[in-house]
Amino acid sequence: MSFISASSVKYRYEDSEKNALNGVTLKVNKGEFVALLGHNGCGKSTMAKTLNALIIPDEGMIYVDGMDTADDEVTYEIRRNVGLVLQNPDNQLVASIIEEDVAFGPENLGVEPGEIRKRVDTALKTVGMYDYRTHAPHKLSGGQKQRVAIAGILAMQPSCVVFDEPTAMLDPNGREEVMRTIKTLKKKGITIVLITHYMDEAVLADRVIVMEKGEILTQGEPEKVFSQVNLLKKHSLDVPQSTELAYKLIGAGLRFSKMPLNVQECIELLEGALS
Amino acid sequence: MSIIEAKNLSFTYGLKTPFEKKAVDNISLSVNEGEVIGLIGHTGSGKSTFVQMLNGLIKPTSGQVLLEGADIWSKPKEIRKIRFKVGMVFQYPEHQLFDETVYKDISFGPRNKGLSESEIDDTVKKAAKFVGLSDELLKQSPFDLSGGEKRRAAIAGVIAMDPDVLVLDEPTAGLDPKGRDLLLSQIMQYHRERKNTIFFVSHSMEDIARVADRVMVMSKGRLEMFDTPKKVFACADKLESIGLRVPEITKIMLTLKDKGYDVSDSILTVEQAFTEVVSLLKKEGKL
Numbered sequence: 001m002s003f004i005s006a007s008s009v010k011y012r013y014e015d016s017e018k019n020a021l022n023g024v025t026l027k028v029n030k031g032e033f034v035a036l037l038g039h040n041g042c043g044k045s046t047m048a049k050t051l052n053a054l055i056i057p058d059e060g061m062i063y064v065d066g067m068d069t070a071d072d073e074v075t076y077e078i079r080r081n082v083g084l085v086l087q088n089p090d091n092q093l094v095a096s097i098i099e100e101d102v103a104f105g106p107e108n109l110g111v112e113p114g115e116i117r118k119r120v121d122t123a124l125k126t127v128g129m130y131d132y133r134t135h136a137p138h139k140l141s142g143g144q145k146q147r148v149a150i151a152g153i154l155a156m157q158p159s160c161v162v163f164d165e166p167t168a169m170l171d172p173n174g175r176e177e178v179m180r181t182i183k184t185l186k187k188k189g190i191t192i193v194l195i196t197h198y199m200d201e202a203v204l205a206d207r208v209i210v211m212e213k214g215e216i217l218t219q220g221e222p223e224k225v226f227s228q229v230n231l232l233k234k235h236s237l238d239v240p241q242s243t244e245l246a247y248k249l250i251g252a253g254l255r256f257s258k259m260p261l262n263v264q265e266c267i268e269l270l271e272g273a274l275s
Numbered sequence: 276m277s278i279i280e281a282k283n284l285s286f287t288y289g290l291k292t293p294f295e296k297k298a299v300d301n302i303s304l305s306v307n308e309g310e311v312i313g314l315i316g317h318t319g320s321g322k323s324t325f326v327q328m329l330n331g332l333i334k335p336t337s338g339q340v341l342l343e344g345a346d347i348w349s350k351p352k353e354i355r356k357i358r359f360k361v362g363m364v365f366q367y368p369e370h371q372l373f374d375e376t377v378y379k380d381i382s383f384g385p386r387n388k389g390l391s392e393s394e395i396d397d398t399v400k401k402a403a404k405f406v407g408l409s410d411e412l413l414k415q416s417p418f419d420l421s422g423g424e425k426r427r428a429a430i431a432g433v434i435a436m437d438p439d440v441l442v443l444d445e446p447t448a449g450l451d452p453k454g455r456d457l458l459l460s461q462i463m464q465y466h467r468e469r470k471n472t473i474f475f476v477s478h479s480m481e482d483i484a485r486v487a488d489r490v491m492v493m494s495k496g497r498l499e500m501f502d503t504p505k506k507v508f509a510c511a512d513k514l515e516s517i518g519l520r521v522p523e524i525t526k527i528m529l530t531l532k533d534k535g536y537d538v539s540d541s542i543l544t545v546e547q548a549f550t551e552v553v554s555l556l557k558k559e560g561k562l
Contacts, residue, residue, distance in 0.1 A: 039451040040422055087449070141318060168449045171318040171478050173518055197451050200523075236453035241481075241523040241545050248549045253562060263526050270531060270552065274559060 001066070003160060003191050004028040004051060009060035011046060020046040021057070022214035030159070033182075033192040035205035035222075039236060043214040044195045048162045051193065052082035065159065080109060083153030087165045089145030098140075098148055099124065099133040105156040116155075123154035126188070127181050143174025147181055160191035167198065179204065199226070199240045203261040210237065227259040242266035249273075277344075278308040278472050279329065279361075279440055284338035286324050298324040300496035301338070306472060306489075308439075311463075313487030313504065314476045317518045321496040322476050326442045329474065330361035342440075359388055362438030366445045368429035372417040377408065377428050380417050384436040402435035403428075405465040407457070423454035427461070434465065442474040447482060459486060480522045484508060484543040492519070505541030524548050 004027065011021040021043050028034055036044045049055040050062055053069040065081055067074040086092055095101035102120045111119065124130040127147040132140070137148060146166055153161055163182065167175040179201055186192055194205060202208050202222060209219040212235055218225055226232070226239050229247040233239070239247070242260045246269060250256060254273055260266035286299040299321045306312055316322045327333040328340055331347050331354040339346045347357045365371065374380035378399060385398045403413055406427040412420065417428050430446065446462065447455040463486055466473055477483050483490060483504065490507040492500040494517040500507050508514070508521045511529050515521075521529070528542040528551065538555060542548045556562035 039453045165449075172520060173317055236456070238452045242527065244545045245524065245527065245548050245552070248545065249552060252549075252553055254556070263523055263530070266527050267530050267534075270527070271534070273556065273561060274536065 001030075002027040002063075003030040003032070003065055004193075005063045006047075006050070006057075007060050007062075009047075009050060009057040009062060011050065011055060011057050013046075019214050021050070023060070024211075024214070024216060025060075026209070026216065028191060028193065031186075031189045031191055032207065033186045033194070033205045034207045034209055035202040036193060036195045036209050036211060037197075037199075037202055037237060038211035038217070039197075042211045044211050045164055046214075047211070048084065048164050048193065048195055051160070051162050052084055053078045054084075080156050081158050081160065083156060083158040083161045085146070085149055085153060085161060085163045085166050087168045089142050089149055089169065092149040092152070093137045093145060096136055097133075098129065098135055098137055101137060101148060102133075102151045102155050105152055109156060119155045119157065120151075123151040124148075126154055126184060127151045128177075141174060142170045143177035146170065146174070146178050150178075150181055150185075154185075158190070160193070161185060162193040162195075164195045165197065166194075167196070167201065175201075197238075199238045200262070203240060210235075222261055223259050226261060276308050277305040278342070280305045280339075280341040280344075281325075281328075282339045282341065284325070284328060284340065285336050286321075286328060286333060287336045288324075290336060297496050299328070299335075302498045303338075304491070304498065304501055308472055309470045310488045311466060311473045311475060311486055313483035313490040314474055314493065315478070315480070315483060315490060315519060316493035320493040322493050323444060324496075325493065326363070326444060326474055326476060329440065329442060330363055331357045332363070359436055360438055361440040361442065362433040362436050364430050364433045364441070364443045364446060366448060368433075368446075369417075369422070369425035372425060372429055372432075375416060376414055377403075377417050377420070378413040380428060381413075381432045381435050384432055388436060398435050398437065399431075402431040405434055405468075406431045406461050423450055423458070426450065426454075427458065430458075430462075437469075438471065440472045440474070442476075444476045445478065446475070447477065447479065455482070462486075480508070480520060480525075484522050484525070492517070494518075504543055508543060509540045 006024055006026040009021050009024045010019050012019045038044050050057060053075050056070050062069045064078050067078055069078055093101050094104055099120050102123055103116050106116045106119050124133055127150050129147050129151060137145060167178050182192060196202055208222050208225040210217045226243045229239050240261055242262055246256055246260050256269050260269050281302050281304050284299060284302045288296045288298055314322050324333060328335055372380050381399045381402055382395050385395045408427055417425060447458055487504050490504050491498060492507060508525045511521045524545050525542055528538050528548055529540055531538050532540050538551050542551060
């Protein structure tokens with residue numbers, strides 16, 4: 001069964017003339033890693049907020065792990081189950097010591113102190129910040145802060161984490177740290193929804209979903225989605241440079257067995273063409 | 276002619292305390308009028324400290340900043356004048372919007388410069404036009420604009436001061452690809468018309484490759500390289516050793532060259548790479 005199942009979801013913000021979500025139907029399997037793309041105002045962030053009941057659809061239904069997000073009775077269970085990581089790391093840390101920050105979630109859930117200790121340690125080890133557990137968050141780099149924010153969510157033992165542009169404010173090193181952490185979560189079987197503007201991050205997903213004007217424009221495996229270079233360019237979206245080069249070469253008459261998504265794949269294909 | 280020069284410029288935070296940290300370490304360079312300088316380096320490499328010394332927001336611990344040949348700190352009381360000549364757009368400039376309307380916000384700088392009302396009006400409209408804000412938007416509260424519009428309004432506020440040197444600290448951070456392309460092309464359009472000097476700090480090697488005449492590479496406070504994008508990005512190994520990378524397309528072509536194929540090592544755009552690969556394929560009789 002799908003972990004997330006949205007059917008014909010519509011939502012309009014107050015004072016707005018247009019639907020932010022205009023009939024989105026979407027299924028995400030347990031343990032799947034999906035990337036949501038699209039430019040600002042396309043409805044990606046609104047979609048993310050519907051997944052943990054911060055926004056309840058005006059029309060249509062969203063089920064998370066079999067629970068209806070519109071049902072007040074299960075709101076807290078859904079929020080525990082679906083964690084949300086936002087863009088700005090500085091807005092997400094609340095305590096003055098890192099391990100206390102990570103403990104904030106489970107404490108509020110009423111978890112036993114001994115169990116909290118275990119969860120905090122495990123979460124910090126997962127994101128690679130255990131050695132910093134007694135440090136103050138304000139002295140960390142952006143990437144480290146984001147990893148602490150992720151640990152805070154892991155301590156609540158969610159089965160899904162939604163990331164809303166988690167690397168937009170980070171430098172290349174910070175971005176890599178966060179992406180490595182996301183891959184670790186994926187290996188642990190956690191369902192991941194990643195909203196991003198970076199195509200090199202989106203290509204790591206099992207499935208890419210492109211949104212436009214509150215609707216799904218296209219979706220599929222990264223290779224399939226990014227090979228539609230014309231469609232993406234028409235909607236002012238980027239494609240990886242490797243893919244773009246291959247696309248142009250195909251236009252010039254070359255034949256490739258598949259579309260490259262990164263430097264390595266592109267070089268292999270070029271070498272094949274040249275040999 | 277050189278418009279701005281750094282001579283043995285250094286800055287140390289927390290001098291004579293246990294937290295002493297050299298942020299900028301003996302940088303000397305000279306930038307010509309009308310050049311676009313890209314500045315790259317990972318977090319903590321001293322980029323921001325360096326650019327803040329250019330308009331006197333930070334006073335060097337040692338060394339000099341020369342603007343049109345004169346030390347900007349020769350008359351410390353007049354340092355404010357330097358800030359009209361060297362305009363600074365910080366990261367996330369939209370956080371600095373404050374006034375009731377976009378118009379008033381943009382006019383804050385020119386008003387403080389002591390311009391007359393009609394001059395102010397002229398300047399504000401010109402600056403708004405450069406960044407593509409419509410007259411309609413000027414009447415709105417800056418807080419009702421979209422993210423990309425806010426960013427452009429904040430940049431217009433600095434452009435309205437008509438600086439000879441414009442410093443942009445990660446102007447496209449957090450924008451979507453469409454907003455990023457639009458903002459970059461507007462900044463470059465402004466640059467072509469105004470012919471001023473621009474410092475452009477960015478983590479995006481692709482953006483730097485597109486706009487810069489020369490690239491400064493900083494690491495641990497030192498200036499590691501200062502050359503044309505083609506020459507800088509040809510040194511992929513060196514850049515990677517200090518935690519930076521080259522644009523994806525450059526990396527592809529450099530790897531092909533390493534493998535013995537006859538391609539240029541100074542490819543910066545997909546178009547250039549395409550032309551290069553096509554001519555190679557034709558030469559080898561594969562196309």
